[in-house]
Amino acid sequence: MSERFAQFKLVLLGESAVGKSSLVNRFAKDRFDEFRQSTIGAAFLTQSVRLEPDTVIKFEIWDTAGQERYKSLAPMYYRNANCAVVVFDLTSSTSLGRAKSWVKELQLQASDNIVIALAANKADLTSKRQVDREEAAEYAREAGLLYFETSAKTGESVKEMFKAIAERMPIEDVERERERAERRALDLNRAQQNGCAC
């Protein structure tokens, strides 16, 4: 059987300085393969995750401008996103509040089947922790989110988080869509041939 392959759009949301860019850089730097590359600039990155021996999920990672004045533009970025990583800094409880409102907005406005992961970042700063693990995990469970305590600094749980997201990507839908497109091409040509026959 040939390799299964599909691309999915991933957006990052969260307050400024919680570590969104650092998480992406950490994830994208772990060279899974050499074909991850952006040609225009650094705000759009791709990185692939290999699942079983025969499945490759490629993430297209969209960095978003985090400044408050651009907040209203967010829907333009998360439109059609297959997954989102909402990040907060576990040394700041206000950043969790901000993350929760992103989650709410995504659940209301983004694609229905969007997969959301909540990343409690800066897990290496144990002594400064302000957010209780149980509390955050409980919130994530209730809201139907994946939950990971990550550190972009040490790399803790970063790969695991993206892999967990990859596992939830609807690769079958993509394949079905591909087949549908092929059938449509056939149909169009058949329609034309029938036209010929008359």
Place this chain on the structure above:
Amino acid sequence: MDISEFDPLSAKDKTTKAPESTGAQTKSDEIEDSNEEHLPLIVQERRGSLPKPDPAADEGLPFNFHQFLDVLRQKQAEPIAKYVKSFLQEFCKKSWSAKEQVKIIEDFRIFISTKMGENPLFNTPQGKSTLNSREGIEKLIMNRLYTRTFSPKMPRVLRRDDHEEDLLHDKILGEKLRIWSWIEGRHLDLDNEFLESNKSFIKLASSELKKINEHRAPRDKVISVLNCSKVVWAMIRQAKMEQNADSFLPILIYVTLKAQPPFLMSNINYINRFRDADRRQGETGYYLSMLASAAAFIESVDKSSLTIDDEEYEAKLEESVKRETERRTLNEGMEEEPDLYPSSVLAASAELLVEHFKSFTTKLFEGDSNVPSPPPESPEEEAAKQASAEEYHAQQLREQEFADVLATLVEMFPTLDTEVIEDVLRERGVNIGSAIDTCLMLVE
């Protein structure tokens, strides 16, 4: 529109055939594209190679429109050329909503690419030319249908609701672009000095962005957005700013305000409608969204979205609104551009409409040259002449562009020798993107 309708071989199509221009049937260059070939700066939109062959994998091959047209002119390609011709004729027989246009063109794309796949001329053993053919078809038909699909160029009688909406949106954004044109870097938390010392980047990025309205083919419009983005990144890297969206978006907004690109919304919508869906994804899609969000920001700017004190804000805004109001009164009465087409009332008369389309369709394959046609020559001679005139014209354009780009790069990289930059440019073939990359490397 049913696919069988544009099949020239189908029996029921005979009645709807447009008048043929003399000898057009046998002339092999009848689909010659007479619009000058714009030279895209990024010749290839390179994407990473993928673990499984997909359409993006052969994108390493730069798109060559002339090569495509050469193939299309060959005898063996005649069926394909006929499909294209009859598709264009059918398309022009009616007015369509933008949504319908998207569907019709998408169907034709699928249809013709299957046909081309069955044709040995287009389907080489290596399958190399597949992408070139897809790009070629898109450019050919969209060049031809530009005045029927790009809202600002459409005659009023053909515009439907969604086209009118484009124009309204353009008008609103155009006003906002002028009203907010006083915004300085610092109002977006960009250092004024930093912008001043990099103004050649800003200038180049704006002029690239403005080209979005000069090109006709969706791909060329996209390339102007990508080139603009690339120049912004070059500026970010040169200034050693953090390379992320936080840095990129404010500069893009600033560049957009400086560029004042005409009909920006229509251009963005046109790209989203008619650019090959597979080529509109990924990184390209990201930068198109960035541009759309820059436009959305400009459309909704208010005091809270700027770093500015009340006094300055009120003063600047008052002045620019005053100017805009004056401009509006000045333009009153000249609002609608002189319409060369029958007014909607007259056009309701079917006869007039038919006349209109007749002249349109005969013009379709004649080439748009204003030069009075010389005494009839053999088709081969004529084609050769036209080709060499075009080549000459293209050469001139290239030289002009080379000089312009060289001047800008010299300004942008004052520490590099002019000769060095010239070498880089010659080697890179006036590819702004990679020339800038090389210059940055040399500076670093």
